[in-house]
Amino acid sequence: MSTGLAWLLLIVSGALDVVWAVSMKYSQGYTRPGWSLLSLATLAAFVWLLGRALQALPLGNAYAVWTGVGAVGSVLMGVWLFGEAITPLRLGFIGLIVAGIVGLKLTSS
Template identity: 60%
Template sequence: MGLMGAWGLLVLSGLLDVAWAVSVKQADGYSKVGWSVLSLILLGLFIYALGRALQMLPLSTAYAVWTGIGAVGSVVAGILFFGEAVDAARLAWIAVTLAGMIGLKLTSR
């Protein structure tokens, strides 16, 4: 796997993490079997993809970018799927998080 493949796996892992968070929310305390099973599958997939990406990428940058994808993605999912608040402050902090992720990616070796 090359460096671009590793970054692709990292992004995929971050998106799977967001899907996992949504499925955990939908599982309602793991009381809904279908959503619960899906959440466990997504958990395994995002951990696998993250582990593979970390074979090539520096831990400090990769983990920060991965958590940023999860954080921003979870805010967006909350807004889109669960009617969570959208306001200027939340959007500004999303922008700050994205800027930090881009900065870390651009300065990683």
């Protein structure tokens, strides 16, 4: 697998992590079958894609980028879907996570 494809799989895996978190919230403790199934399916998909990406990428950089994508995406979806607060300070910290993701990507081998 090429490094470029591995990075693409990693980003898709991070996006699916966000879908998983949102669907888990909507499942209301796994009491709503449709959302529960979506949650479990996206969980399986993002773990599989992460594993595939790790075949070609350094563990430390890949895992940190994946976690950052999931964290930033989850915060933004929380604001958009659930009305969670967004403050300048919170935006600043999101920016720091994004800067870290970009930095790790640029310095990976």
